[in-house]
Amino acid sequence: MTKAIDVFMVILFPFLDSLPFTLPRYWMFRDRLRISFRYVVGLQILITAVYSAFFYYINLGGYDAAAQWTTITRYCFLLIFLVLAFFLIKESFAKLMFTYLLLLAWSFFVIGNANFIESRYFWNFSGRHPYLAYNMARIVVYLITCPFLLRFFYHTIADALKIENITLWRYLWKIPLFSTLFGLLYCTVTDVYAYASWQFLISRYLMLFGTVYVSYVALRVLEISRSRAQLEExxxxxxxxxxxxxxxxxxxxxxxxxxxxxxxxxxxxxxxxxxxxxxxxxxxxxxxxxxxxxxLPSDVVEYFCADSVVDAVISYYADQARNAGLEFKSKVIYPKYISVTSTDITVLLGNMLENAVEACKRDTADRKWIKLRIKPHGQSQLLILVDNTCSAPVTFEAGIPLSSKRSGRGIGVASIQEIAARYDGMARFEHQDSIFCTSVRLTYRQNEAENSAGVK
CATH class of the missing domain: 1.20.5 (Single alpha-helices involved in coiled-coils or other helix-helix interfaces)
Structure with missing residues (x-):
């Protein structure tokens, strides 16, 4: 029985190394996966099973073989899981590295605490039953930290990932890099007494909480900056x-x-x-x-929809387009009772139409036009589609068009994406056959006015 438990602990070791830290990352990016999340889980379990089999084979060689190859094997599979994440998640390098390094810092914290507990209190016991105390300590430390750090990842980090600012993310992902490199260097230490020291334990706490705190402050500054930019817009x-x-x-x-x-x-x-x-x-x-x-006076008043705010925005850009010699067509069905705020729909629609008008003004085609369509989809979704002529080439990065005025993504495009994400929707940009298409889907709630109107 004891032998079976020891074998099980060897097999469990790689699973505790990977799954508790890889699956939260994929769940965070579940709407950006190239394949279904359940297939991702299956693939992670399969690769971890290979890792487990290889680790079991190493331990058949005894303590010396395990001491020699464990760290190398760990690093190799860390690299495999990282490469796989880049393949399975459709997201920028900076955002993927930022989340990966934060989760890695959490992993090193759990491993460091387990090393400390095993080396200081269960060293003789671990000599008879390798990995038992170590694995149990990892499980306990993970479960204690899990509620706090998962909340940090699924709220603070998830909200920050909606911010589209390539320049800032290029610097932001390096915040957890240095503490993680420090953790990687400590993994090469073979002196068990080093793991048993309080200095080692404190360094792990400083590494994790320092990284989390600095990241939190940086993300808060970024959020404040974004809020200010949104307010100005x-x-x-x-x-x-x-x-x-x-x-x-x-x-x-x-x-x-x-x-x-x-x-x-x-x-x-x-x-x-x-x-x-x-x-x-x-x-x-x-x-x-x-x-x-x-x-007789002509009927000069043109109405696009019953909503005064939406009608005013469309009227403004329709005049802008026609004064510039552009053809403007629209078909607007805007729900009477909709939970999208007037500010958000003004900024969203204004950015979409302003980008279309500016693109058409720069275009060299003989016939230049803009086509706007707004319509409900199902019971709780709104589709906003703007197509315009665009014969010039458009550069994309991760499916997002880059600005023709400045390096990186345009402010208007970032604003469109953020508002779409705020309403659990999405924004898509396409350029095909000299036509640029911007599509936005928003999810809205039925507000009280609509509900009361339906009650007789």
Whole structure:
């Protein structure tokens, strides 16, 4: 029985090395996986089983063989799991490395605590039953830290991953790099008394909590910076919205004044028409009616949808497009009761249409056009699609178009992605056959007004 437990501990060793730290990473990126999450789990278990078989084979050679090859084997499979993550997750290098290194720091913390407990309190016992005390210590330490660190990963880190700023992420991923390198160097230590020292244990705590704290502060600064940028952008579009609505009000006021004058002059026009009829001069009557029709005020007020905010944004960019000689077409079905805030829809739609107008202005095609479609999808989703002519080549990075004005991704594109993510949706950008397509899907709730309207 004791022999079977020892064998089981050898087999369990690689599973405790990998699965508790690889699976949380894939779950965090589950919407960016190239294959289903359950297939990822199966693949991780398969590779870990190979690791376990290899580790078991090493331990058949006794303590000396295990001491010689354990660290090398660990590093090799760490590299395999890292490469596999880059293959299975569709995300940038910086974001993948940032999460990988943070999870690795957590792994080193668990391993370091287990080494300390085994070396200080169970050294003689481990001589008779290798890996038993070590594995049990790892399980206990992992379970104690799991609720706190998983919350950190699935809230703070997951929210930060929605921020699209290539330049900042290029520096941010290096924060956990140095502490992780320190942990890797300590893994080569063969002196068991070093593991049993309080200095070793304290260094592991400083390594993990220092990395987490610095990362948290950096992410908070990044979040504050993003919030400030979003506020500035929202204020910009809010000011523009007010200008649009004022222009619409002035146009409508002028139109109503024209109609008032037309009604006032109607009596005189009817008198003239009656005079032509009495004289039987039909030719002059036809000319007079044609002249009067041309003098009537035109129906200049154009409505795109019932929502005043959305209508104002579309009206503004429709005017911008037509004044630039662009063809603008739209088909808008915007839900009456929708939980998407006016600020978010203004910024989102404004960015999409502004990018389309600017791209068309730069385009060299003879016929330049913009096509906007907004429509509900199912019971709780909204689709916003903007297509525009774009004959110039577009450079993409990880499916995201790079800015033509500055290095990296444009601010407008990042804003579109962030708002889509805020509503559990997605943004997709495509360039094909000289047409650039921006597609956004938002998920919204039925608000109280809609629910009450449905209750009779």
């Amino acid at each position: 929202a204020l910009k579009y809010a000011d523009r919205n007010l200008q649009i609505q004022k222009k619409q009000f002035d146009t409508l006021t002028g139109h109503m004044e024209d109609m008032r004058r037309a009604r006032h002059d109607l009596r005189q026009h009817l008198t003239a028409v009656q005079a032509y009829l009495d004289s039987g001069d039909k030719t002059s009557l036809a000319e007079y009616i044609d002249l009067y029709r041309k003098s």
